[in-house]
Amino acid sequence: MDDSSRWVDLALEDEKMAELAYREKLYNQVCFHCQQGAEKxxxxxxxxxxxxxxxxxxxxxxxxxxxxxDQKLNALRNDCLYLDQFYVSTRYPDAPLGNLAQGAPNEDDAKRAIDSFKQIKATITQKLP
Structure with missing residues (x-):
């Protein structure tokens, strides 16, 4: 898969899954899909x-x-840093949960993950055709 628009389409699917998971209070899945979407x-x-x-x-x-x-992308560092902690922790139940002292992601963590994803999406999509 090497067409950028296909990657964006998959990222938007992750965004939809994160929104569905949020409505169902599946906060671990919200964080997982936000990380996946940002990666894409x-x-x-x-x-x-x-x-x-x-x-x-x-x-x-x-x-x-x-x-x-594009050096301006450095502005996304904090959003990427936040979402990066969910790469391993949302896949393996015995993995450390990054810097989430309370354990599994909660509603506030999920909201922040969505916000970080949306910031990355806004910045990246402005730079694509």
């Missing part, structure tokens, strides 16, 4: 601007590569 948006940017992307899942790593192409 960063890969969309890299595909569009460079024709390729590293086969990694860390938003910070992807952002680092993308920032070489």
């Amino acid at each position: 948006l960063l890969k969309a940017f890299l595909v569009e601007k460079d024709g390729r992307f590293p086969k990694v899942h860390s938003l910070l790593e992807l952002l680092g590569v993308a920032s070489y192409l």
Whole structure:
């Protein structure tokens, strides 16, 4: 899959899943899909601007590569840092939950994940055709 619009379409599906999960109070799933969607948006940017992307899942790593192409993307660092903590913790029940001292993501964590995803989406989609 190397067309940036296909990556964006998949990211928007993750956004819809996050919204559905939020309505059902499935906050772990909200955070999972927000992280996944953000990853796909960063890969969309890299595909569009460079024709390729590293086969990694860390938003910070992807952002680092993308920032070489557009330094303004560094403004997304905090959003990527926040969502990155959910990559492992939402997949494995025995994994540490990043810096979530209270354990599994709660409603506030899910809201912040959605906000971070939306910021990444707004920034990246402005830079795509």
